Each structure stands twice: as C-alpha cells, then as structure tokens.
Amino acid sequence: MTQPPLLTVSDLRTYFYTSAGVARAVDGVSFTIAAGETLGIVGESGCGKSVTALSILRLIQPPGRIEAGSSILFEGQDLLKLDDAGIRRVRGNRIAMIFQEPMTALNPVFTVGDQIAEVARVHASASRRAAWDRAVEMLTLVGIPAPAQRAREYPHQLSGGMRQRVLIAMALIMNPALVIADEPTTALDVTIQAQILELLGDLQQRLGTSIAMITHDLGVIAEVASRVLVMYGGEVVEEARVEALFEVPHHPYTEGLLHAMPRVGRRQERLAVIPGTVPPPTAWPSGCRFRDRCPYAWERCAREHPPLYQIGPGHTSRCHLAEEPERRVRRPDAVAVGKGDGPTQPMQGVA
Amino acid sequence: MIFIAASLSFALIHLAPGDPFSGSITSPGLDPETARIRRSQYGLDRSLLQQYVTFIGNVVVGNLGQSIRHGRPVSEVLGIALPRTLLLMGTALILSFAAGVALGAWQAARRGSRADRVAGATSLVVASLPEFWLGLVLLLVFTYKLPLFPGGGIVGYMHDSLSPVGQLIDRVRHLALPSLTLAVLGTATIARFQRAALLDVLPHDFVRTARAKGVAERWVVYRHALRNALVPTIVLAGLSLPTLFGGAVFVESVFSWPGMGLEAAAAFAARDYPLVVGTALLGAVIVVIGGMITDVLHAAVDPRVRAR
C-alpha cells in the first residue's frame, strides 16, 4: 500500500478538568484510517471511544480540552492546528459524523429537509432551491420513500429508523472522505439495525467513503469492519484485522468481550461477564488499567504500564502476556469467565 | 374558566359586609326609605340564588351593572378605559419581549464573560424595582429635571389643534414614559429567563449536530438553539400577563394614564362596587384571551405542539 493513510491520529490526549479531578478520557491514542476502509472502534461505555470521535472534529467543549502533543493529520493538515473557520470547513464537508440518538440529534423545530439542506448551504453556498433539491436526492439515496414529502416533515413525525437515515443523508450530502459513526444502531431495533448497516455498507461501496464505526457491539464490527481497534481505559489495548481479532484475540479484555457474546447454537447456562466495572477516568489504576478485572494479572501488571506489543502483522496488543505467554493461566481466585473453551471457532454470524 | 371567575366575583360581593347603600360615603345620611328603593333598583333585595342567576346571565351578555360613581353602565366605562390600558400593556409587552430575548441571548452567547455578569447583575437589580417607584423616578428625571416628556395623561392640552403628525407625536410622547417603565422591568425579567432557557438548550445533542455540520457558532446559538429556547419564554410571557396588569395599575396612577387601573383606583375611593368587581372580571377575561394568543404563538414556533 503506497497510498498515505487518510487520517492519522497520533498520541491523542483529551482531558476533562472537573471539580472531581482531571478525567483522562482519552490518554494517548494513535491509529490510522486508510481511504475506503472501515475501521471499527469497540469498547464498553467509559472507555473513551466517543470522546476520541468528538476530538477528531474538535467538538469537545470546556471543561474538556485536547492536550498539546496530540496531532490529527487529515488530507495534509493537522486538524488541531486549524483556526475556527478552518475546522468548520472540514466539519460536515470532508469529515462527517453520525450520532447515536437520532431523536435528540435532530433539531425539533426545523424540517428534516431543511436540516439536510443546511449542510449544502453552509459548505457549497448553494441556493435554497438547489440545496433543497439535493437534500431530497439524498433522502432517496438513503432509501426513504416519498422523499419530497418527507423532507417537509419534522423529526417527531418520523420513526427512529427513518431519523437515522436522515442523519446519514445529512452526513453524506457533501460526499465526505471520512464518516465517523458513533453507535449509529444502538438506539434502534435489531431489524432496523440490520437495514442501517446494510445501507452504510452499500453507500460506502458506491461512494468510496472511509468509515470509523464506533460501537460496543462486536456483532456490528464483524459485519462491517475490516480492521478493529479495541479501547479500554482511554487507550487502545488491541488493534488487528477483523478475522485475526475474532480468531486469535490476544488481550484479555478482547477475550472477555468475545466470551461475553451469546452465540447462536451454543448452549450456555450462564451469560459470561467480565467481572468488575470500568474504573473512573479520574483515577486510572497504576500499571495496566485492566488488571483489576483480568483473570491472568500478576504483579508485573500493577508495576509496569504495558506498551503496545507487536503480536503479528498488523496486530498489536497492550498486554505483558506478549512477552510472557506462559502466564496465560487462569488464577484460582479469578471468577469463571465462560466455560473456558477458547474462541477457536470463527464467528457464526451475528448473534 | 371565566365562569368560575365570575362566580367568584359574585361570592365576593355578597360576602362583604353590608351593601352599597348602608352608610357608604357616596350616600351618607340616606334615609331608610330611599335606601330601600335604591336597593330594589339594583336588585339587591331578591333572594341570593335569584341574584346569582341574574348576575351570571348579565355577565354572559356583557352587562356588568351600573357604575355607582359614574352613573353609567360599567361596561361602557370600562369599554373606554380598557383600550388605553391595552395600548400601554401591549407596547410594554412587545418592547420587553424583543429587548429581553435579545439581551438574554446576547448574554448566553457570552456566558461567564464580564459583559454577561454585569448585564446579569443589572437585570437582577432592575427586576427587583417596584413599578411605581421606577415610574416616579423616571417622572422626576425626564419630566422635571430634564423636561423631555409630559408629566401625565394620554394627550396634551392642545392635542386637537395639532396636525395629524403632531397628534401622533403627541400621543407617542405621552405613551413613552409609562410604557418604558413597564418595559424596563419586563426586559429585565425576560432577559434573565431567556438567558437561562438558552443555556439549558445549549447542551442538547442537536446543537452539537449543528456544530458538526460546520455551522458557525453564532448561527448555532442564534438560529438553532434560540428557536428552541424561545418556546419557554413565550409561555412565560403569557403567564406574566396578570402581573403586567398589576404593574399597569400602578404605572397608570403615577402617570395619570386614564386606563382601567386608574378607574379601579378611583372606584375604590368611591366604593363603586360594580366597577371594581367589573375591573377584576374584565382583567381575567383579557388574561384568558392573552393566554389563547400565547398558545397560538407557541404552536407557531414549536411544531411538536401542532400535532396535538
């Protein structure tokens, strides 16, 4: 691959300065996205994935701040060094974002057509007429029936699935190079989920857009992503191609996530869980941040913060097991996680 | 609703000790015989139930009784006074809404800045001022110390001899101070409220969406957020009508503005029961109508309301 990546995030650090302390929501995250590729970013709530996404477009409001030393390179510019007008030219135009809650993400007092058209008016200086027509076109593209009529309606008149399509239309109207989708299907029914994912995949093929798909649902990742980033504690803990991640996960957290997924065709008496909860971002544990919940942790994990080890081609993991694989033995006091059979089978499709 | 208000007025009148003709100031030394005749004239000698029915019946057709002081029907007296009060209140309302929304939005966009804090403190102080006091102060400054505005009344002495343009200017000059008094207070209250309402809206998701689309910050605030934040302010404006009325009463007294408030105050002095009660009733009616107008405006701004 001789083409430079579309987006390069280097050592991104986004901290929130609250009265309860400094919350290091994103603490040194680096990754790249190539043109036309779909990167999945997966993790539990509180791991920093949403904040990462918002940081790329500089949508972080005080008391949050992107720390110096971070850099986000896109189309030859460092987004963090642009002035206000500069970053506005990027938003919605070259990089677009699709948010999680379609109902609250749309302005209730304007028509959906108006809201989509606004993007064209802002970036292409289109006339009202031209922008409106383009908006209707986009509604057709995302598969909304009777688009001309729908465009005149208000968000509360549409169903959840349709609203999400509207958000997608809004994101794609300027044909951006990168779309960041933040949990686009979480708020929707399963059947609608499938439709939306199909739509996104379809549009990506047609338009060649890169997608950063943020989700906590591994099933979604399996369906759409080519590469995956697993995040925990404000850091990337594992990065791999999708097949590799599902077949040979390295990091215990990834292992836990995969185990926690109920699978069709397999009898389980009990749903496996990862014990414990995500620690607060104001107080990450010393050493490895996952150690309190990790079934394999030993004293090195409390002492030494693990760097990203190279496991294989295009596969990294932030775990000391890379250097001491013989330690991958379940501790006697660790709570049983699943039935102990490793993830040796490839994915059986979406659960 | 008006029905309830009317019934209440009736109850009020008849709970009060005595009636207009027993030893009141307007008819001292009325001999029992004349008093009896007067009473029957006003229907005060019939049974309570009969009186109630008659009263409600009258209210429905707009007959609020005879003003004792004026000797003319209450509805007639108020019919002249009411439009003047409405003019005063209306002007004040429009001014304070426009200025209040603008100020509140301006403050919210600059939240935490020096300008915001100064404006906020000023609004707090101004909103605490009694209307009649502010009116008196304005009178003192703008009429006596600097003779810019007339001291009262609705038109000047020489109004009729002025040209149409002159008449208009004359009216405006007379309207200026009273409505300004009310408007200044209204602006402060609305500005405080609007600022809070806008700050409430700003953390919402759709505001973030607007930013993510590349919309300039100023438009994010003034177009996307404000449109939503106007809604509670409109509702507030509607709810503040009764208070505005009260303020108008005092302002009318200070500036001798011949509206309902002044009539009510004079009626008090003259023990003119029908007029006084009529004022209260009419005030309620106006407020109810105002409420309906507010509902219409509310639906115009917020499409979610239209569906219902």
Add this chain to the structure above:
Amino acid sequence: MTSVSLSQPQVADDVGVGGSSPWETALRALARDRSAMLGLVVLGVIAVVAIVTPLIAPGDYCIAQPDIIRLKNIPPSAAHPLGTDKFSRDVLARLICGARVSLAIAFLSVLVAATVGTIYGAIAGYVGGIADSVLMRAVDALLAIPRVLLLIAVATLWNPLGITGLVLVLGLTGWFGVSRLVRTLVASARHDDFVAAARALGAGDVRILVHHILPRVVSPVLVAGTLGIGNVIVIEAGLTYLGMGVQPPHASWGSMFYDGIEYFPSVWWVCVFAGAALVVTVLAVNLVADGLREALDARQLPAR
C-alpha cells in the same frame, strides 16, 4: 420532553460526594454563594435595626411628632440625615418604623399563602382524578385574575381593611401559584416506587403524604415563598400608596409614598428614600431566593 442525552459523554458520574445529608450539602452550597450571603446579611441588618432601634431609642420612637410647623419638609441635613416629611417626621425614623410593618406583613402573608397553597395542592395532587382536575381548574381561573385588581376589589368591598385583614387578603390571593407547584410535585411523587413500598408496608395515606412526600415539597415551596416575600413587599407598598393598604396609625414604607407623593417632586427625599429601602430589601430577598434555588438544585444533581 423525553430524556435528553447531554452532548458531553458523562465523565466521572460515579464519583460520590461523600456522606453528608442533602440539607448539609445545600447549606454549604448556600454559604458559598456570595451574593446570597450578602442578601442575607442585608436582610439581617434591616431586621435587627427595625426591631431594636425603637426599643432602645428614647421615648415613643415611632409615634413622636415634635415641632409640627417648623420642621416641615426639610431636605436631608445633619440633624435629619434623610430629611423630614410633611408632618415633620424624621424620614429615617419613619423608614425604620415602617420596616417592621412592611416586613411583618410580607412575611406573615407569605406564610398564609404557602400554607394554604401547600395544603390545597397536596390534596389535589394526592387525590388525583376528577377532584384534582376541578380543583386545578379553579386555581387556573383564579390565577387569571390580575392580583392587584382582585386586591382592589376586595379592599373596596371590605372597607376598611385592618392589618390582619391585609395580611389575610394578601395571603389568600397569593397561594395559587404555590398550589400548582405542590400539586405537580405530589402528583408525580405519588407514582414513585418508594410510595408503593411504603404502602406495601402498611402505611396509611396521610402518613405517606406527610412523612414521605411533603419533605420533597419543602425546598421548591421555600424558594417560591422567598420570592413571594419580595413580591408582597412591593404590592403592599403599592396598595398603600394608592390608599388601600396600611392605614394610620400604622405606617409601612408604602405609607411614606402615600404621604410623600403630595409634594413630589420638589420634596423628593421622602419618596426616593422609601423607594430605595424597598429596592434594597427586595433585591436582598431576591438574591437569597436565587441562592436558595441554586443550592437546593445542586443537591439533586449527581457529582459533576
């Protein structure tokens, strides 16, 4: 409105505040609010001066009328720092004495209003159903009548209105807003789980109402009441200014306006100082009310 998800991902929302009761938290928040504290101090000073001065001053401080003709209408000077009025009374003395009346009336009538409103609203909210609708419709109608006009009507019909009457009337015209507030709170609390739990444990209606629901109601009513005090001070002053409120021999700040308006604006000091007293007091009350509202709101939010 459906629940709103705030744009900033919730950070540190499981960091607790540390064990203190909600009241303590609120009080501490209030103490930190400088403007509210200022307001309280001002009010405290006024109250103390109003109560204590007539007690320690020589003679009948609030009734004395020394030299009737010679001291009439003197502008502010050394002997009389705020001047004298048309009856030769020292303006400062009148301010201090008037304070008692104005403040007492305001405080008592708000007490009446808060009590009546809370009871009415609690009953309506708890009982629910048709009774609730009827009761609230009545309140809506009453709210529509401009308070001042209603007061004028009542003042006309019940003439003369003594101080007690004034307090009652002010209170009985001011409870409507409180009742709506309480009714909403009670109606929503009625469906809360802890009520069902209490009922399951055998608690009767009255006990549930008083013991479990009413404490929830206290803080909003407290805020509303404080704001109401400021409101009533102004209304009472206005009514007295129009001749309908406090009558001689009692005197409130409004009475000063009533007396002072005759020679206004040449004799400006009577009205202006009375007004200044009003403004300062109402401002102080509003500051305290604002501070209370924020302090009581703060304790309901989780740690930020």
